[in-house]
Amino acid sequence: AKVQTKIDAFYLGA
Amino acid sequence: MFEARLPQGDLLKKILEAVKDLVTDANFDCSSTGISLQAMDSSHVSLVSLLMRADGFDHFRCDRNISIGLNLLAMSKVVRCVGNNDAVTMKADDNGDLVTLMFESQDGSKVSDWQLRGLDIDSERLGIPSTDYSSVVTMPSAEFARICRDLSVIGDTVVITTTKEGVTFASKGELGTGKIALRQSAAIDDDADSPGVSIELQEPVSQSFALRYLSFFTKATPLAPTVTISMSNGVPLVVEYPVGDMGHIRFYLAPKVED
Numbered sequence: 001a002k003v004q005t006k007i008d009a010f011y012l013g014a
Numbered sequence: 015m016f017e018a019r020l021p022q023g024d025l026l027k028k029i030l031e032a033v034k035d036l037v038t039d040a041n042f043d044c045s046s047t048g049i050s051l052q053a054m055d056s057s058h059v060s061l062v063s064l065l066m067r068a069d070g071f072d073h074f075r076c077d078r079n080i081s082i083g084l085n086l087l088a089m090s091k092v093v094r095c096v097g098n099n100d101a102v103t104m105k106a107d108d109n110g111d112l113v114t115l116m117f118e119s120q121d122g123s124k125v126s127d128w129q130l131r132g133l134d135i136d137s138e139r140l141g142i143p144s145t146d147y148s149s150v151v152t153m154p155s156a157e158f159a160r161i162c163r164d165l166s167v168i169g170d171t172v173v174i175t176t177t178k179e180g181v182t183f184a185s186k187g188e189l190g191t192g193k194i195a196l197r198q199s200a201a202i203d204d205d206a207d208s209p210g211v212s213i214e215l216q217e218p219v220s221q222s223f224a225l226r227y228l229s230f231f232t233k234a235t236p237l238a239p240t241v242t243i244s245m246s247n248g249v250p251l252v253v254e255y256p257v258g259d260m261g262h263i264r265f266y267l268a269p270k271v272e273d
Binding site for chain 1: 054057058059060061138140141142143171222224249250266267268269270271272273
């Protein structure tokens with residue numbers, strides 16, 4: 001099954 | 015103080031329509047170079063990034079950087095009152111507590127003034143690296159909206175695949191499957207309103223995304239006749255619509271991956 005990833009897991013806080 | 019006058023007020027109306035269902039509260043970050051906004055949806059699956067450069071306004075004054083926090087649903091209700099040919103002026107005091115929106119009709123015969131209470135929004139700003147994407151698809155924005163709507167009938171996930179032949183959008187669900195393939199095509203008579211499909215391909219990409227979020231992004235369709243979809247395997251996709259010739263609105267969406 002496919003799971004939804006989170007956007008903030010890809011981009012670190014600036 | 016902050017004061018900016020946008021001659022094409024309908025641009026602001028279209029921007030608010032594009033983001034109000036995805037993001038509830040957001041900061042408009044104002045500096046001498048323009049206005050930017052970055053916000054995630056409540057589930058942290060997608061991110062919207064707006065840029066409006068100062069030179070796109072016919073008057074722009076920002077004495078010091080301020081963040082104006084606003085409830086986008088409230089703002090969209092006010093901005094819906096903008097006539098299509100109205101100019102919009104935004105003003106705020108130095109702490110952004112009170113925001114004034116003024117709409118002027120083209121002939122100056124009607125002026126309306128609205129005030130919105132600024133919000134103190136503690137939002138995390140993400141650092142998005144500039145990326146060379148493996149596949150960049152440019153296509154008519156209305157076609158992209160239609161594909162998202164049509165495939166939503168079948169399933170909740172779309173697999174977007176690019177090859178040198180073209181781009182396919184595929185979905186499957188309990189009812190069955192659906193697949194829409196687009197080949198590269200030239201614009202019709204170089205008509206900006208009938209753009210073609212073009213694909214810049216460094217490497218083929220195949221990734222899965224939630225149709226629900228892509229459908230939210232297509233609320234930006236009235237902003238521009240074309241949309242650009244940038245993808246690389248294993249990273250979020252970017253859906254970009256130009257905002258006049260003054261900037262852009264970009265939507266980032268995290269992929270669905272195999273468990």
